[in-house]
Amino acid sequence: xxxxxxxxxxxxxxxxxxxxxxxxxxxxxxxxxxxxxxxxxxxxxxxxxxxxxxxxxxxxxxxxxxxxxxxxxxxxxxxxxxxxxxxxxxxxxxxxxxxxxxxxxxxxxxxxxxxxxxxxxxxxxxxxxxxxxxxxxxxxxxxxxxxxxxxxxxxxxxxxxxxxxxxxxxxxxxxxxxxxxxxxxxxxxxxxxxxxxxxxxxxxxxxxxxxxxxxxxxxxxxxxxxxxxxxxxxxxxxxxxxxxxxxxxxxxxxxxxxxxxxxxxxxxxxxxxxxxxxxxxxxxxxxxxxxxxxxxxxxxxxxxxxxxxxxxxxxxxxxxxxxxxxxxxxxxxxxxxxxxxxxxxxxxxxxxxxxxxxxxxxxxxxxxxxxxxxxxxxxxxxxxxxxx
Amino acid sequence: xxxxxxxxxxxxxxxxxxxxxxxxxxxxxxxxxxxxxxxxxxxxxxxxxxxxxxxxxxxxxxxxxxxxxxxxxxxxxxxxxxxxxxxxxxxxxxxxxxxxxxxxxxxxxxxxxxxxxxxxxxxxxxxxxxxxxxxxxxxxxxxxxxxxxxxxxxxxxxxxxxxxxxxxxxxxxxxxxxxxxxxxxxxxxxxxxxxxxxxxxxxxxxxxxxxxxxxxxxxxxxxxxxxxxxxxxxxxxxxxxxxxxxxxxx
Ligand SMILES: Cc1cc2nc3c(=O)[nH]c(=O)nc-3n(C[C@H](O)[C@H](O)[C@H](O)COP(=O)(O)OP(=O)(O)OC[C@H]3O[C@@H](n4cnc5c(N)ncnc54)[C@H](O)[C@@H]3O)c2cc1C
Numbered sequence: 001x002x003x004x005x006x007x008x009x010x011x012x013x014x015x016x017x018x019x020x021x022x023x024x025x026x027x028x029x030x031x032x033x034x035x036x037x038x039x040x041x042x043x044x045x046x047x048x049x050x051x052x053x054x055x056x057x058x059x060x061x062x063x064x065x066x067x068x069x070x071x072x073x074x075x076x077x078x079x080x081x082x083x084x085x086x087x088x089x090x091x092x093x094x095x096x097x098x099x100x101x102x103x104x105x106x107x108x109x110x111x112x113x114x115x116x117x118x119x120x121x122x123x124x125x126x127x128x129x130x131x132x133x134x135x136x137x138x139x140x141x142x143x144x145x146x147x148x149x150x151x152x153x154x155x156x157x158x159x160x161x162x163x164x165x166x167x168x169x170x171x172x173x174x175x176x177x178x179x180x181x182x183x184x185x186x187x188x189x190x191x192x193x194x195x196x197x198x199x200x201x202x203x204x205x206x207x208x209x210x211x212x213x214x215x216x217x218x219x220x221x222x223x224x225x226x227x228x229x230x231x232x233x234x235x236x237x238x239x240x241x242x243x244x245x246x247x248x249x250x251x252x253x254x255x256x257x258x259x260x261x262x263x264x265x266x267x268x269x270x271x272x273x274x275x276x277x278x279x280x281x282x283x284x285x286x287x288x289x290x291x292x293x294x295x296x297x298x299x300x301x302x303x304x305x306x307x308x309x310x311x312x313x314x315x316x317x318x319x320x321x322x323x324x325x326x327x328x329x330x331x332x333x334x335x336x337x338x339x340x341x342x343x344x345x346x347x348x349x350x351x352x353x354x355x356x357x358x359x360x361x362x363x364x365x366x367x368x369x370x371x372x373x374x375x376x377x378x379x380x381x382x383x384x385x386x387x388x
Numbered sequence: 389x390x391x392x393x394x395x396x397x398x399x400x401x402x403x404x405x406x407x408x409x410x411x412x413x414x415x416x417x418x419x420x421x422x423x424x425x426x427x428x429x430x431x432x433x434x435x436x437x438x439x440x441x442x443x444x445x446x447x448x449x450x451x452x453x454x455x456x457x458x459x460x461x462x463x464x465x466x467x468x469x470x471x472x473x474x475x476x477x478x479x480x481x482x483x484x485x486x487x488x489x490x491x492x493x494x495x496x497x498x499x500x501x502x503x504x505x506x507x508x509x510x511x512x513x514x515x516x517x518x519x520x521x522x523x524x525x526x527x528x529x530x531x532x533x534x535x536x537x538x539x540x541x542x543x544x545x546x547x548x549x550x551x552x553x554x555x556x557x558x559x560x561x562x563x564x565x566x567x568x569x570x571x572x573x574x575x576x577x578x579x580x581x582x583x584x585x586x587x588x589x590x591x592x593x594x595x596x597x598x599x600x601x602x603x604x605x606x607x608x609x610x611x612x613x614x615x616x617x618x619x620x621x622x623x624x625x626x627x628x629x630x631x632x633x634x635x636x637x638x
Contacts, residue, residue, distance in 0.1 A: 009458055009461045009583075009584070010580050010581065010583075010584055012458070013461070013462060013465050013575050013580045013583070014577065014580060016462075016574065016575070017574040017575050017576070017577065017580065020574040021574065053576070054574060054576040054577065055576040055577030055578045055579070055580075056576075056577055059577055068577045068578075069581075
C-alpha cells in the first residue's frame with residue numbers, strides 16, 4: 001500500500017511508552033528546571049539512566065551501533081511525543097547527532113559508540129557570531145601543520161545538555177578557486193573537551209528553553225590531528241548534508257507534538273471556564289480558535305508524515321524538509337499564541353505550562369534554519385526547475 | 389510454574405465515556421482503547437514472578453474482536469511469553485468469559501491465573517470469582533501482595549473493608565488484582581520489538597466448546613444524572629439551619 005496512516009502495533013506501543021515516560025519522568029520537572037535555568041547534573045544523570053532502561057536512549061541510531069534502530073516513520077512518532085516536553089528535558093532521551101555515523105576507524109570507538117551508549121555527549125558547532133544563516137561565512141580556521149591542524153576562532157549558540165564531552169566543529173581549512181570565484185574548504189573536526197586552548201563558556205540566557213544549556217566555544221591555537229576529521233578534509237558540508245537529512249523534518253514532528261499539547265490545554269479550559277453564565281467554548285469567538293488549531297495541527301502532521309515518508313523512501317528534497325519545518329514551526333507559533341488567548345490572563349501565569357510553551361515555541365522559527373531561509377530553500381528549488 | 393494472565397481491551401481510562409444516542413450502550417467508535425488498568429497490574433505481577441524465578445512461562449489471554457490482539461501484543465511487550473486470542477464478535481458477559489477462560493485453563497494447565505479484580509468498562513467484578521468456582525480452585529481476590537511459597541502454597545494479602553487480610557491458598561489458584569499490588573511498567577523499546585516475534589494463537593469459542601451467547605439483556609444505558617450546582621452559605625448559622633430544616637440531616 002503506497003499510503004498507510006495506520007501505525008503498526010510496535011509504533012503504537014512506542015508512542016505509549018514515550019508518552020508514559022514524559023508524563024511520569026519529565027513533566028514534573030519542567031517548571032523547576034525552567035526556573036533554575038539548567039538541569040542539575042544529578043537529575044540529568046538519573047533521567048539518562050531511566051531513558052536507557054526503557055531503551056529509548058539513542059533510539060534514532062541504527063541497531064548495528066547499539067541504537068534502537070527506529071525507522072523514519074517511527075522516529076517521527078517518537079519525536080512528536082518527545083516534543084511535548086521542552087528540549088532541556090527531552091534531550092536526555094538522547095538522540096545523538098546522526099552525523100556521527102560518518103565516524104571511521106578509531107573514531108567509532110572513541111566518539112560514536114560512547115555517544116550512543118550515553119557515556120559521552122556531543123554538540124554540533126557551526127554557528128559563529130559573524131555567521132548564522134550564512135554558514136559559508138564562518139571564519140573559524142584550521143591551518144595544516146604536518147599531520148596536525150591548528151584551530152583558531154569561536155562558536156556561539158551551541159546547545160546541549162551539560163558541558164559537552166566533545167564538539168563537532170566546522171572550520172575553514174583552505175580556499176578553492178572555482179569558476180564562480182574563491183570558495184572555502186569547510187572541514188568538520190571532532191574536538192575533545194580538555195584539549196589545550198579549547199575553552200567552553202556558558203552563553204547568555206535565552207527566553208526559549210531556559211534550561212537548555214547554550215555554550216560559547218573558544219579555540220586558541222588548539223592542536224588537532226588529522227585523525228580527528230569527521231568525513232574528509234574539505235567535505236564538511238557534504239558530510240552534514242549526507243547525514244543530517246532528517247533533522248528539519250523531525251523538528252517539524254517535534255513541533256506538532258507541542259502544538260497538540262497546547263491545544264489540549266486550551267480545549268480543557270474552553271470546556272470548563274465559565275463567563276457570562278456559560279463555558280467560554282460556547283462562544284464562537286473561542287470555539288473557532290479551537291477549530292483552527294486542530295485544522296492547522298492536522299495539516300502540519302499530514303505534511304510532516306508525507307515528507308517523512310519521502311525521506312524513508314529516499315526521495316525527500318531539501319525543499320520538502322524546508323516546507324515541513326517552515327509550516328510546523330509557524331503553526332506552533334500561532335497555536336501557542338491562540339491557546340494563551342483562550343486562557344486569558346491565566347495563560348500568562350507561571351502556574352500553567354502555557355507561557356513556557358509559548359516562549360519556547362519562539363526559537364523553533366529561528367534555529368535549524370530560520371523561516372526565511374526555509375522559504376529561500378523551497379523557492380530556490382522551484383525556480384531551479386524552471387531555469388533554462 | 390506457568391502463569392496465565394487475562395487481559396481485557398477497554399475504553400482508555402482517560403477518555404470521557406459517552407452514551408450512544410439510541411441508549412443501547414456506550415460509544416466505542418473512534419475512541420482510544422487500552423488494556424484495562426487492573427489487567428496491566430496482573431501482567432506486571434506475572435512478569436515480576438518470572439523475573440524472580442517463580443514463574444517459568446507467562447501466557448496472556450484476551451477474548452473478543454480482532455483488535456484484542458493489540459492488547460495481547462501490549463502484554464507481550466511488557467514481558468509475557470506468548471498469547472492466546474479467543475476470537476469472537478459476540479458481546480461477552482462475565483459468565484461467558486469465565487467459561488472460555490476455564491476451557492483455556494484446561495488446555496494450558498497453569499499453576500496460577502491472574503485477572504484484574506474488575507474491568508473499568510462495566511465494573512462487573514465477577515469473572516475471577518466465577519472462574520475459580522468453575523475450576524474448583526481456590527480464589528484470592530483484591531490482592532495487594534503475593535508471596536509464592538516453596539511448598540505449593542501462596543500467601544495473598546487482600547484489601548478488605550477493615551484493612552488487610554492475608555490468606556494462604558494452595559496452587560493452582562485464581563487471583564484478582566487490586567490497585568496497590570504493583571505499579572505496572574511501560575514496555576521498553578527492545579521488548580516492544582521482541583514482542584513482534586512472540587506467537588499469538590487464535591482460537592474460537594466453538595473450538596473451546598463454549599457457547600458465549602449473552603444470558604443477560606441490557607435494557608437501557610443512560611448518562612448519570614447531572615450534578616446540581618451547589619450553593620454558598622453566608623454563615624455557620626445559616627449552614628446549620630439548612631442542614632436541620634432543609635436537608636433534615638441533623
Ligand atoms: C537557542 C539556540 C540554539 C542554537 N543551537 C545551535 C547549535 O547547537 N549549533 C549551531 O551550530 N547553531 C545553533 N544555533 C544557531 C542557529 O542555527 C542560528 O541562530 C540560525 O541559523 C540563525 O542565525 P542568526 O541567529 O545568526 O541570524 P541571522 O543569520 O543573522 O539572521 C537574522 C535575520 O535575517 C534573516 N536572513 C538572513 N539571511 C537571509 C536571507 N538570505 N534571506 C532572507 N532573510 C535572511 C534571518 O531569517 C533572520 O530573520 C542556535 C540558536 C539558538 C537561538
